[in-house]
Amino acid sequence: MNILIVYAHPEPNSLNGFLKDLAVETLSAAGHEVIVSDLYEKNFKAVADRNDFTELNNPEKLNYIQEQYHASKNRTFTSDILEEQDHLLWADIAIFQFPIWWTESPAILKGWFDRVLAYNFAYGPGHYDQGNLRGKKAMLSITHGASSLANYGAYGLKGDLDERLFNIQHEKLFFCGMDVIEPFIFHSSTKEDAKEGLFNDYRKKLLNISNEPVIPFHPLSHYEKGQLKDQYKTSIQQELEMS
Template sequence: MNILIVYAHPEPQSLNGSLKDFAITHLRTAGHNVQVSDLYAMQWKAQLDARDNIAPSADIPFHPSLDSQRAFKNGTQSADIVAEQEKLRWADTVIFQFPLWWFSMPAIMKGWVDRVYAYGFAYGVGEHSDTHWGDRYGEGAMKGKRAMLMVSTGGWESHYSPRGINGAIDDVLFPIQHGVLHYPGFTVLPPLVLYRTGRTDAARFNQICDELATRLDTLESTTPIAFRHQNSGEYEIPSLTLKPEIAPGKTGFAAHLK
């Protein structure tokens, strides 16, 4: 299997750095092909701007989505964006590894999404009609590929429980798992979340490595998160709201799970 790890942590000697190295070795020993996008080591440019199109139109004001569309269509995207898109095309499974900072991914990884998910590549694709509102939420360029989040946090697991002060971890990660992953078509696996990482000693590290090894060994067989597909008949189009008979009485994130 071809596996891409998109990794964001500034310190190679951190817990995340050690787990990234463990994952690479474990996967390759198991016979998988592995590529890594180590965003801090790559000095990835996080901001989406006019420089992402190497042949911009001088007489047209910069428009983030339309410039992205023109660059993708005309083959004038900057080389770093093209390279990451090729990695995504190559991969069967993508692992996004990052520390949870302020309830989301680090800015450098968000910038990777902003720039690599070009208009025409990850969004803005497919027929838009009264019965099909684009190839997204279960369809699109990433359809047939699996993705998983590997997230570390200093908070306690109870802090991210359904009644915890930080909110349930599935709710915290919903915008990433449903929006960043499911939207362009990935089949999304349950996340591997590591809690209280500041208290990790040698015994806990070995335990985490065992947990990670199990998840890596079952990437192809793990039951994915049962997100609803937009064009499966469960949503009204073009309003894109659930039909009344689907999950009656449910609202919010949970309504979009089967």
């Protein structure tokens, strides 16, 4: 398998850096081809603006999404965007390694999503299960700093972590057609004696990455006018368990 790791942490000697290195070693040893896109090392530009295109379809008034459409047809994105898009096209699986910052990804990765997952490249005209990156898989590997996991559970102070991640997993990755593997979540204040067990869990998940379960998001055909049809209002998981 070709595996792209999009890595967003400013310090190589961090927990995130360690998890990235662990993934590279584990996947490479298992025979996968691995490319790391280290966004801080590249000083990846996080801000989407008119400088993202080598020519503009309408220089008078910037319509970013329309310029993405034009640039996708003509390969007139700047080289940093084209390089990331080419990595994505090469990859069977994309892993995103990052810490939760203010309940979401660091700005440098948000910028990657804005600029690389372009209209007419990653999605459009189809989206969700009809998105242009269908056939590929994605997985989040994240760390967070809450003092206990309960903070992110049902009724937790910080809200349900699945709902936080829906923003990325459903509205970015699945929106572009990718099947999303269940995330790996590392609680950064895990006690020392429990850490090695978590690292081993991650190694096992990586070794099984081709067969890891994906999140059972509903296909577009299950919706009508943006609403889930009545017959699908129990989760797919529950339906599977009942059948």
